[in-house]
Amino acid sequence: MRRVAELSLEPSPNPLPGGEGQRIQAVNTGLDQLNAFSQEQAEAEFLKCCGSQRFASAMAAARPFADLDELLTNADSIWRSLSSEDWLEAFRAHPKIGERKAAVAQSEEARQWSAQEQSGTNDAAATTMAGLAKGNRDYEQRFGFIFIVCATGKSSEEMLAILQTRLQNEADTEIAVAAEEQRKIMRLRLEKLLQQ
Numbered sequence: 001m002r003r004v005a006e007l008s009l010e011p012s013p014n015p016l017p018g019g020e021g022q023r024i025q026a027v028n029t030g031l032d033q034l035n036a037f038s039q040e041q042a043e044a045e046f047l048k049c050c051g052s053q054r055f056a057s058a059m060a061a062a063r064p065f066a067d068l069d070e071l072l073t074n075a076d077s078i079w080r081s082l083s084s085e086d087w088l089e090a091f092r093a094h095p096k097i098g099e100r101k102a103a104v105a106q107s108e109e110a111r112q113w114s115a116q117e118q119s120g121t122n123d124a125a126a127t128t129m130a131g132l133a134k135g136n137r138d139y140e141q142r143f144g145f146i147f148i149v150c151a152t153g154k155s156s157e158e159m160l161a162i163l164q165t166r167l168q169n170e171a172d173t174e175i176a177v178a179a180e181e182q183r184k185i186m187r188l189r190l191e192k193l194l195q196q
Contacts, residue, residue: 023195027068030194034071035064049189050182051093052086055079068194072187079183087179091145094185096136097159128156135163142167143174150184 034045042060043053050056058078065071139147147163154162166174 026196027191027194030196031065031068031071034194045193047093049193050075050079050090050186052082052090054082054086055090055186068191071190071194075186075190076183079179079186084175084179087175087182088145090182090186091148091178094146094148096140096146097132097149097151097163125156128160131160132156132163135160135167139163139167143171143178145175145178148178148181148185150181150188152185152188 034042037045037060039057039060042063043056046056046059047053055075055078058081059075062074062078065074136147147166149159149162151159166177169177
């Protein structure tokens, strides 16, 4: 069984105190716990990372995972195999950019992760926040779902510019772009889940 320590991992954007060795140990421990959970417990954990029930069920059924790479590879494959309805279900589990509450119930961890991911809006100018609010409304009216972007490390101005650019997309293009952004979020959250 290949473990995380054998992988060439890029440094985590949010490394745990104590350095890479402790991060790897935390990931391995988290992976062991995730593999040991019942189907129902594992589904609840995967729902924290992606709000699609079908995704969570498939990931729980795909266990055990030998290492982080296998978990992420399976997650990518399962995500890409889902229908657009499953993607939309996942999108609804996120608050709109600049807001704190999702359309559907979130776990405490998912709420905290959303707040961390959207921290670029914490000190945003009022005009930027107004632009995001209007852009969110325009986007949802145009496409029928909320604007999804992997907000980690992005400023509110960057997110607003991305939103305005994506408003120009055709519907078929945009759902694929949004699904890819959700995949990026899901991968970050899976790593966070294992490091708890």
